[in-house]
Amino acid sequence: MKIIIRVLAIVSVLTIILISGFNIRLSANYDTFNLEEVKINQSTNSIKVSWGNIGDEYHVYLDGEFYVTTSDNKITLDNLLVYNPYEIKIEAKEEKELIDTVVIQTYTNKEVNNKDEVPINLEEGISTGIFTSSAAKVIFENVPNDFDTYTLYKDNVEIGVLKKNNASYVDLDVEPDTAYRYSIVGTVKLTKKEKEEITEQLLDDEISPDSVDLDEIKNEFELARSIKTLKENKANAVSAAIDYDDPNPGVTFVYTTFIPMGVFEYIPYVPLLGFDVPFTSDYHVYKGDDRGFDPYVISSDYRTRTWAQVNFPENRSSVVRFSADASATSGKHKETGKWKTSAADKSGMHISSKIEQFNKAEFTVYHDATNKLHEVKAFGKTYKAPGITYQYRATVYRTGSFQIMGYHDRAPNHEMSFSPMPGEKHIRYNTSTKKIEVIDTTWRPLFQDKLEGFNWLIGPPVYGQKNISEQGYWK
Secondary structure, X not given: OXXXXXXXXXXXXXXXXXXXXXXXXXXXXXXXXXHHHOEEEEOOOOEEEEOOOOOOEEEEEEOOEEEEEEOOOEEEEOOOOOOOEEEEEEEEEEOOEEEEEEEEEEEOOOOOOOHHHOOOOOOOOEEEEEEOOOOEEEEEEOOOOOOOEEEEXXXXXXXXXXXXXXXXXXXXXXXXXXXEEEEXXXXXXXXXXXXHHHHHHHHHOOEOHHHOOHHXXXXXXXXXXXXXXXXXXXXXXXXXXXXXXXXXXXXXXXXXXXXXXXXXXXXXXXXXXXXXXXXXXXXEEEEOOOOOOOOOOOOOOOOEEEEEEEEOOOOOOOEEEEEEXXXXXXXXXXXXXXXXXXXXXXXXXXXXXXXXXXXXXXXXXXXXXXXXXXXXEEOOEEEOOOOEEEXXXXXXXXXXXXXXXEEEOOOOEEEXXXXXXXXXXXXXXXXXXXXXXXXXXXXXXXXXXXXXXXXXXXXXXXXXXXXXEEEEEOO
16 A cells, blocks of 8 residues: 555656656647748738747847837737837747747737729739748738639749738748849729729720720739848858948849840731731841849849939938939941840939938839830831830838839849848959859849730830739848
């Protein structure tokens, strides 16, 4: 009997120890954040966040400033601004030792409007990035779409689809201290009003409306979130760098358009009054840029390029600068066989509506560049080729976030990149050109959109637009 009692006592003590130990590990059953368990809910003036227990306390930071220490695995951040970007960092600690860190980048909601009065756009689109050094989670909300699924992209490469009612994705295939861009694209059919406007435009140009299937024309809406995963706890080696000339922190956005082909022939045909009528033109052979996408902005071959730079001096308002350039287009005369060069018109490339405040900067870039070599004639009427058209509105915050909203047409190729300042410039040897180059390693790609039919460069401007909303952090 004494033996049995002693055994029972030992078992009871072990049970208490095991249960106690299990409960401790239940609140810290892994030593890294599981992003599947990180939940977020936004209102117009608050953000609620919850996560799995992995430590005994958590240090929370809001936009780089210490916010609170808590032992709960959830928090509500109140008194926030409406539709404002916020970065929330949570450090998990156990016995005062740092276990893991997760960063959440998101927006509060917009004020509720009458949906019937709001046009289809990305004004209410919100992308949320949640990431550590080894995993990333992205959540997309309020992206227009007439179909059941969105197309999902990682670094501008299609990787799958997301269901319309669950547009979130967890990525475990990431490296520490590495930039990634995630986006989804929704497709929307033309509205009745848009069809009427296009039909009216075709008739004005003496083009038969029957020649265009308006049901096949669609607008696309792309919402993107750019992130940079966290560094590992161990120190990372940093290569030697050359400082930028401008010491004030900020960001540069570069928007490039280019024709991917080399030398190519194009003889435009447009249905006039129900007939396929060949347009007459002195130039049917052109030189393109013969290049692919270039997120590091090294190539000097392009149709047009614009730079928008925002700096945040320490004790005064932000400063916005803008510049634009256009490369000449070369066409081969069909009678003489000689090449003629004509520069694109830069008068339609400009910036306006600048707001330079201490905490943020806002501006709008307009772009409509045409070239006379692309003009064509039919029945004695000259048709001016559609210009390369895009427009975007940017809001850049001192805290590091940015949002770019706009649209572009479907020709030619469009791409955009950004780089923080001060950044790093590195020297490398280019094996192709056999030259030493100084490159900006901090350039990070935004969208890269391919040509959708070269005829839209010269033919009638009837095609769907690509609408974009880029959300991320430049710091």
